[in-house]
Amino acid sequence: MTTIDSGRSTGPGPGEAAGTPVALTVDGRPVEVTDGATVLDACTAAGVETPTLCWAANLTPVNACRLCVVEQEGSRTLVPACSRLAEEGMVLHTDSERVRHSRKMVLEFLGSASELDQAPDLARWSAHYGADPGRYGPAGATMDEEVRVQDDLYIRDYDRCVLCYKCVEACGDDAQHTYAITMSGRGFGARISTEFDVTLPESACVYCGNCVAVCPTNALQFKTEFDLREAGSWRPDDQTVTRTVCSYCGVGCNLELHVQDETIVKVTSPDDHDVTSGHLCIKGRFGWGYVHGR
Amino acid sequence: MFGAGGGTSSYREIEETDVIVLWGSNAREAHPIFFHHLMKGLDNGARMYCIDPRRTSSSRFADAWLGLDVGTDIALANAVGREIIANDWHDRAFIDRATTGFDHYRAAVEPYTLDRAAAITGVPGEAIAELARAYATAEQAQILWTLGITEHHNAVDNVLALCNLALLTGHIGRWGSGLVPLRGQNNVQGGGDMGALPNKLPGFADIVDAEARARFEAVWEAPVPPEPGLHLTLMFEAMERGDLRAVYCIGENPADSEADVTNARKLLADLELLIVQDIFLTRTAELADVVFPASVAWAESDGTVTSSERRVQRVRAAVPPPGEARDDIDIIGELARRLDYDWGKPSPQDLWDELRSLSPLHRGMSWERLEAEGGLQWPCPDEDHPGSPFLHGWLWEPDLGGRQPAPFSVVEHAGPIEELSDEFPLRLTTGRALDSYNTGVQSGSLESPIRSGDTIDVSEADAARLGITAGMRVRVTSPRGSVEMPARIDPGLPEGLTFTTFHFPELVDVNQLTNDAWDKRSGTSEFKAASIRIEPLAAASPGSGPAAVVDGSGAGAGG
Secondary structure, X not given: XXXXXXXXXXXXXXXXXXXXXXXXXXXXXXXXXXXXXXHHHHHHHOOOOOOOOOOOOOOOOOOOOOOOEEEEOOOOOOEEOOOOEOOOOOEXXXXXXXXXXXXXXXXXXHHHHOOOOOOHHHHHHHHHHOOOHHHHOOOOOOOOOOOEEOOOOEEXXXXXXXXXXXXXXXXXXXXXXXXXXXXXXXXXXXXXXXXXXXXXXXXXXXXXXXXXXXXXXXXXXXXXXXXXXXXXXXXXXXXXXXXXXXXXXXXXXXXXXXXXXXXXXXXXXXXXXXXXXXXXXXXXXXXXXXXXXX | OOOOOOOOOOHHHHOOOOEEEEEOOOHHHHOHHHHHHXXXXXXXXXXXXXXXXXXXXXXXXXXXXXXXXXXXXXXXXXXXXXXXXXXXXXXXXXXXXXXXXXXXXXXXXXXXXXXXXXXXXXXXXXXXXXXXXXXXXXXXXXXXXOHHHXXXXXHHHHHHHHHHHHHHHOOOOEOOEEEEEOOOOOOHHHHHHOOXXXXXXXXXXXXXXXXXXXXXXXXXXXXXXXXXXXXXXXXXXXXXXXXXXXXXXXXXXXXXXXXXXXXXXXXXXXXXXXXXXXXXXXXXXXXXXXXXXXXXXXXXXXXXXXXXOOEEEEEOOOOOOOOXXXXXXXXXXXXXXXXXXXXXXXXXXXXXXXXXXXXXXXXXXXXXXXXXXXXXXXXXXXXXXXXXXXXXXXXXXXXXXXXXXXXXXXXXXXXXXXXXXXXXXXXXEEOOOXXXXXXXXXXXXXXXXXXXXXXXXXXXXXXXXXXXXXXXXXXXXXXXXXXXXXXXXXXXXXOOEEEEOOOOOOOOOHHHOOOOOEOOOOOOEOOOOEEEEEEEEEOOOOOOOOOOOOOOOOOOOOO
């Protein structure tokens, strides 16, 4: 048969009607978003940049870090922008004394217990709010552990972990549904762990690296990046990022090839592309060595 | 199917469907990111039925696993069809308006009672009835499959048996309902779309259609042969007869991937001329008279590939090719020049625009749109067209959009060609593992911490009977060949069934075992059903050979 579809078969998916508009005020500016949008969306729509840490576009908000809090008139407590839904008539303040004070202390607490020098966004916000982690006395509450290097794919540096839950979410309900890791312990003993702290190959881990991709502090880090950093030759400013399509199965996952000195040094996926939403499998994320004859 | 060579549905649809029937596919391992979309569907409340001889990692997420015997898919599908009709769950209005041949179909499936199907397939009748009820009474339902359906001697009949179920229930041509073959290679869809089929021109124009040929001849300024060519399996038969003496092989490794590979290698080696164009010196390339080193299509070249949801997407050069490697387009152009045809130096976009001028499916996909819109799904007939998330909406139009109704097909159960015997009493089926790919030429360098290598996976019952322990080296013998490999005990396998991957041909030459009996219509060999016997050699010493794990999660199914 030579018949082809003329395109008349095209139909829209259901449930794509435009949402109801919601009007609110951010820092004195009126702004309109659609029903279902968050306070964070409203801030963005108002042109206000909001610091986030545990939030990501491709994950469900878990309200772990409280960095994004804003002040809502009529609300006793500050509200997390990332998860609170925008409501008609809300009056929000993102730069009040309470908000600045809260964000500063969150950054100080995190900085006093974790190494944040590979989290450029946090360094920028710390400077912005004048955060001084040292004022809580000498650092000493970091895990102070050796970096865990168990294989050639990724490393775990617990000293950098801020317990934001992103890796747990990506491994679990939000993407991979593998559930290899979760939080264990309490207080200063809290940490991300496999079951009974077994090694990764002994755990349910399938090495998709989706936890690494969402980590905001480089506590989880691609081994290629780790090795280059150790050698003092990791130069993000000299890297190009090229979008292409994975060479393995027929799903058509979009890849971002990070290239330095004509060599691929890292592979990620754009979280704004609806095939992957930023997630990949072990082959797509790690299986590119053959391009360079490895 | 129904005149278009592509899956009907978008990934986004499975997130919103009600019933998912995963048939002969271990998508959890073979299509992991598609499985993310599928999991969203399950999280949104969809029910899933997995039909696979093995209890795969995908089936762990299912509401029910129907563990049928290898090669009994048609008996199961026909029984589902009979059960739907017997309970009056079929969509009479849809059948009357949009299909033909229902009465023949109904008569043909009548003998496939639940009892008879249970006897053939090994699946309990209640489970078949439950699948029929769930599928037929769902508002939206999809059937998805991969090589568990197509790597059989009656592959086309298997697919038609599934198409019948969609026609019976109207689960086709609507958002969320469809028939979805998941593609195993990153551009196997695009290759077919571009005419890399022996009977098709780009855009699925028929090569025997003189009018279609004339359109291409006008642009190409050369005659197009009016007869269909040979597909891979027929090529090997032609080599066997001595009719085919020169082969130009681009990006394929048949010296490792063909069923009954010993014979395939001999035929390739005996050719008068073998040219191989590849990014690796594969085992096929080692047999070649001439090797053209090519650049890596997705990282060293610009172009397009097309995915399982018919989405055309751009690939882009990010790094320069090594040494003398060149873009495929350059190599082919240079070869043409040496044969006295100067095709100039067309860019990938030039070639794409020529394709658009000839293929109405792709006409609206300008290079700029492909860049800006993150890919487009065919058909996309003009530049204002948004692309098509799903196919065959015409089946729901009152006049069928002026087309012929879709025919039911009468298909009968026919088990694997190679029956089990006293000499070869075990069934061998093959498939993929999560962290490896085909003959391993790409994935071999990936240092995967979860890789166990090619093992022969056996059921607990067979292992106990044969005295096989985990990690023990065994000899596996089929009527065609014999290999040694380590054993792994998989509680997800029923008695009598064994499984292996085929990712390490340098270590274990699995395709010495597989059967090259093939479907005359699709050209696909019956990789899924060989007969073998297993003999223990010696218990593995610690640290020797790949580790064997007693766990059902490591190895993957049908590609």
